[in-house]
Amino acid sequence: MIETGNKRQETRGRSACGAHFSLTLLAFLISLLVFNLPILAATPEKILIEVAQTAEVTSPVIYLGEIARITAPDFFKDELTRIELGKSPRAGRMKQLSGARVTATVNAMGLNDNDITIQVPKRIFVKRTSQELAPSYVEKALGEFLSGFLTKENFKLKAFRVKGLEPYPQGDLSLVFDKRYTPSDNGRLSVHAEVWVDGVKEDRLTVTGRLSQIKPVVVAATRLERGQTITPADVTLRDMDVFGRHPDVITSVDQVSGMVITRTIDKGECVTPDEFKRAPAIEKGAVIKLVAQKNRLSIITLGISKEDGYPGQPVTVQNLTSGKLVRGLVTADGTVEVVF
Incomplete structure (x- = not known):
């Protein structure tokens, strides 16, 4: 009986040893699988967004890429850069953005909070870049516009004044004057001009002054x-x-x-x-030479002009010899020719 009990005890020991070995093997296999998981599903690279407290923007819309430095893989960086945060202020003006709003907008992309770090101040001050439109530029453009009406005139612009000038967005700036304008007879000038930047109408100006022409x-x-x-x-x-x-x-x-x-x-x-x-060639009442011609016959006598006479025009003359009134043409030398 004692022998038999020893055999049973030995059998139980073998079973426990086998179970322990199986558990050890299972643990090894699990650890091997865990250490190889990064190969199957790698954790994305960390994303860092550092938002500046002050920033200048150029476009009509505020983009995250204009107010923040973004460290991220290219794929995510491109998307983050294009996040819109609202309309930009007017050129040369400033507006405030809420840091909480910026954070919420970024988080709306659905990125894992553990993979992204946002450093943002409570308030962000955003200013839109601008360019100035100098009055001298407007005056020069106006002169070119007016030359289309006064191409042969040596005109000058006096008392020039432009109303409504403001800072304008960066870009290709041009002026378009009202083509319906026509110069007034008294020289007073009042014409409207539209301000365009990159093909977009930004403003409307009024230009006044006085035109003069010295001769x-x-x-x-x-x-x-x-x-x-x-x-x-x-x-x-x-x-x-x-x-x-x-x-x-x-x-x-x-x-x-x-x-x-x-x-x-x-x-x-x-x-x-x-x-x-x-001035008349013959004055009224003057005694003049009267020439009467017919064919080759020419008769010269004197007469009294009954009115002022001008070269090439008819005049009435009284013949001093006969007393009759006749009509003839005044010549340049003051003679009156009568043709029968």
Whole structure:
């Protein structure tokens, strides 16, 4: 019986040893599997987002990549950079962002909190970059615009003023003036201009001023009496602003030499075409030479002009010999020719 008990005890010992070996083997296999798991499912590289407290942006939308330094794998970095955080302020202006809002927007992407670290201040101050539109730029562009209306005129712009200038976004800036504008006769200028940046209308300006055109014009060199026949010594040239007055001014002394002034003009006063009439070649009541022609026959006699006569125009003359009234054409030398 004692022998038999020993055998049973030996059998039990073998079973316990086998079980222990099996557990050890299982533990080894589990540890082997655990140590090889990173090969099957690697933990993503850590992501670090460092948001600045102050930042400048250029686009109309605030992107995370403009206000933060992002350390992440390229795939995640590209997506994080394009996260929109709201509209940008107006050019040259500033706005505040909540740090909590930035954090919530990033977390909305669904990344594991253990894999991402966000360093963000409580408040972020964002300013949009800008560019200035100098008044000198507007004035130059206006001059080019006006040259389309006044291509042959030597005009000048006075009292220039531009209203509504503000900082504008960065980009290709241009001005578009109102094509419906036409210069006024009095030279006063008021025209609208649109400000465009990269093909987007940003503003509307109002430009005002006064246009002038300086030209030498004929003025009285001395007091001119009504009915006086003008000689070159009676008038002179003086620079004056003639914008809008082109039909009303005379720019050459030759235009009035030999003309008769129809009203009294003071010294230095500008003269106009309406104030002159041609001097007659024959004055009313003057005794003139009257030539009557028929075929090859020519008769010359004297006559009295019944009215002022001008070269190339008909005039009535009384024949001193016969007393009859005849009509003839005035020649340049003051003769009246009658053709039968």
